[in-house]
Amino acid sequence: MTLPSRSIVPISEVVHETPSTVTLRFAWAPAARPGQFVMVWIPGDDELPMSLSYPNGPMGGVTVKAMGATSRAIQTLRPGDRIGIRGPYGRPFDLTPRRVLVVAGGSGAAVLAPAAESARAAGHAVDVALGAVTASELLFRGRFERMGASTEVATDDGSAGRPGFVTPLAERLLEEHPYDAVWTCGPEVMMRRVADLADRHHVPVICSVERQMKCALGLCDACALGPLHVCVDGPVLPWESLRGLEEFGRSFRDPAGRRRAYGSAPP
Amino acid sequence: MADLTVELAGVPLRNPLLLASGIWGETGASMAAAYAAGAGGVVTKSIGAEPRSGYPNPTVEPLGPVGLLNAMGLPNPGIDEYPAEIEVARASGAPVIGSIFAAAPREFAALARRMAGTGVVALELNLSCPHAHGYGSEIGSDPRRVERIVRSVVAAVDLPVLAKITPNTADPAGLARAAERGGAHAISAINTVRALGIDVTLARPILAHGLGGLSGPAIKPVGLACVWQIFEAVRIPIVGIGGIASADDALEYLLAGARAVQIGTALSGPGVALFGTIARDLASRLDALGIDRWEEAVGRAHGRPPSSAVQQAPARLRRPSKPRRAP
Missing domain, CATH: 3.40.50.80 (Nucleotide-binding domain of ferredoxin-NADP reductase (FNR) module)
Incomplete structure (x- = not known):
């Protein structure tokens, strides 16, 4: 059992992509593939799963939309601020289709x-x-x-x-x-x-697919989607594995693990 | 092939490998998947009277080959909504052990009644979470409170009651004895070992909650020592937990005194397929060791061959007096 560990890195660059979206770039050595994600820790705040918008080193990056309190706090980060990066995790895109x-x-x-x-x-x-x-x-x-x-x-x-x-x-x-x-x-x-x-x-x-995530290691069940765990079985998933899932597109799990319909409460 | 079936406090299991509480047990589909993959049964996430979101992230810190540091903070959907998940798990045929946590004997008893009504085959009392204020090991380190809580639950339900005790104490065997005095039908040992990780550059704890619990390979020797001591101290069966990732790990716990085992952290990577792998390996390892039945070797490393038979004699078990709901 080898579990990837965390690195604390300074933000190299902040790019305001749209009024609601920023990209954080940081030194990034691990080889990640498009579709994989990292757990991004804002020390003193939360840690969120984010797909890598720039998976290749030497400069990795994540692109974040302001949604909840933490993703809004991320919009205020500046170059030099330190963040924790854990990963990469999950299954990438199959790049063979022509x-x-x-x-x-x-x-x-x-x-x-x-x-x-x-x-x-x-x-x-x-x-x-x-x-x-x-x-x-x-x-x-x-x-x-x-x-x-x-x-x-x-x-x-x-x-x-x-x-x-x-x-x-x-x-x-x-x-x-x-x-x-x-x-x-x-x-x-x-x-x-x-x-x-x-x-x-x-x-x-x-x-x-995006779901509530805590461990990102396939253990805690926070990202359960039917029998799947989005952190290890996804986040990139073929439609065949989602098609039969009554939850997909209709409900999510809140941090307590309760099923909630989309639109009923903010995820 | 060696016989892996086991009876745990009156509950028949197809094999001794259980899904540990806190792992995969938030949703019914996940528990069903663990059973389908070969687990002998599943233990739910610890459920409380109210929904709880748990602590903010970071809730885990992977520590490489050592294992995993975590402080989830007892996230759970609450007993009002959780029965729907148990229903899904039970529909798969899985024997479901319902884990519950509360602060005081009366709350434990009330929650136990509700959990018992969901069709679980047994209850496991979380007296050992090392990082939740007012719950877990904060109350579970005091033998008198353990005894009172167990007694109140045993009086409230017609199901076998497993007391999950903490290793974060000078005398785990004393806690097990207290649980036995309270009428517990089995002891689960151990929960995570209280632990901490600090990021040096940030000069702050990594987990949002600060203190957490260590699981995984590093705590196997700790769990084995606890099971060893508890086996010498009580007559009720023991469920061994801590760092089990292979058939030989499970065998170590068996020989130390565990009648069943729980597996958690090791599922990271292989997933629940690990249950099938370990079950197959276990059967062939028992064959190679000349052991016909898993049950016959409980506690054998203590060097008293008949002890396991004596320890597990049905007459000595404190079983529920009233008829039990079918699994």
């Missing part, structure tokens, strides 16, 4: 951008459907475009791209192009919808 549709909702782009980057570096074709509430919140739009991914956007308020959700955009792309895989990350309700659409086109879907 023609990939990426469907990103909100901060879901944080984990999909590095996966798309690696796919592009391997010479694979990547199309991106990127959604956000408004134009200024479109995360990593420039990064997707720079890597040579064909990128289309949708915004809830119509301030950029197609007005409305990202799913109709994904539906059109699925009709127009043959894909080997769909990679998606965003609200579970969105991922469920994307998976249903891809099913109709017989394209396999891979989801990056």
